[in-house]
Amino acid sequence: MDEQQKKELETFVDKVMGETSLESPSPDFTEKLMAKIEAQSQQEVFVAQPLLPRKLLMFLFLGFVAGFIYLLMTYGLDPNQGWFKNIEWNLDFSNTWRWMEGYTASKVTLYAVLLFGVLFFVQIPWLKRYLDQHGTLS
Template sequence: MNEQTDKYLDQLAKKVMKDAPLETPSFDFTNTVMSQVSGLSHNKVIAYKPLISKTGWIFILVGFLILVFFVLFGNQTSSSGWLNTIDFSMFSNNGIAQALSNFKIPSFTISKTLTYAIVLFGVMVCIQISFLKHHFNQRFEN
């Protein structure tokens, strides 16, 4: 019974295809489709922009070179500068330093270089957070 249904459907399909006229698109079909395609809104593509521009890298490089030349050729005498007015004794007079002194480490002190590095690291982290926040706010607004 299934074969008879298949034969009937096959004959019906052949008859419909034989009687159906051949459809052709209009003369300006391509132009009509292309005008509709060009009328569609284009998706906005986010172009790559580096976080630090070339001029920013130049300023960073110049600042680094100035710092290197100052360290190498600058005045090596220790004078009372603006950083000497800050009391850093809390770094050396804390519980960790006292606990380490109980373990027979009498000369545990934090050097000026390490103190400067810690302060500079904190400042740089704060600056970087503000730049990244501004960058991502601009990125999500577009």
Template sequence: MDKESDKELDEFVGKLLRENPIESPSLNFTSKIMEQVETMPQNELFTYRPLISKYAWAGIGLFLFIGSLLVVFGSVEMETSLSGLMNIDGQINFDLLKNLPHFNMPNTLIYGVLGFSFFACIQIVLIKHQFDKRFIVH
């Protein structure tokens, strides 16, 4: 921008400020606001609304549960030819023990995962209790 346009802008802003004076609040503005806040009931000040609703958590849990069942019990077979895709023989095999994976895990790993899960759950409960005491939850 050049100096002439800056000068025009300054004149325009000055004209606007002269025509529309800035209003200031009354002297006891803050005290009036604080009186209204203090007279308001506590339960209206802090209302707890979770970020994720109970129905959303149920949906997420159901999705994870079905996904884990598919990982454990499902088997993926890819067919690349069109004739293999059209072949439907009508037999359905429900042998679940055949699809279970066979893992050899050391006992220390199992104990470690169980201990970590247990103490993580305890910590979540304690932290939630602490926040519930700090903030009023309705």
């Protein structure tokens, strides 16, 4: 852009700016704005309510505990009594881990898993300290 175009552009901008009037807010703008802010700050904050009232939850919990105690007192924990006699108590977990019998991991895999495990448990206190220092946790 040469000097002549710059001068023309500057005169055009000056002409446009001269024709426009400055807009100013109404004299009571500040009072109206502050009244709106105060009205918003005085509104009640929404407080979350539980779906079930506390009394009903306590009643259900106590009913569950009473029913459990009744079952224990009526049938006991003897495996040969009541409906416990129909349950087969097989505590053999050998079939659960049978798929792992032929699995072997390399030392690199073992070290990687250990390193990531340690780093995972190190980052929790580090992040807690960082967030405490920067005031994001209250």
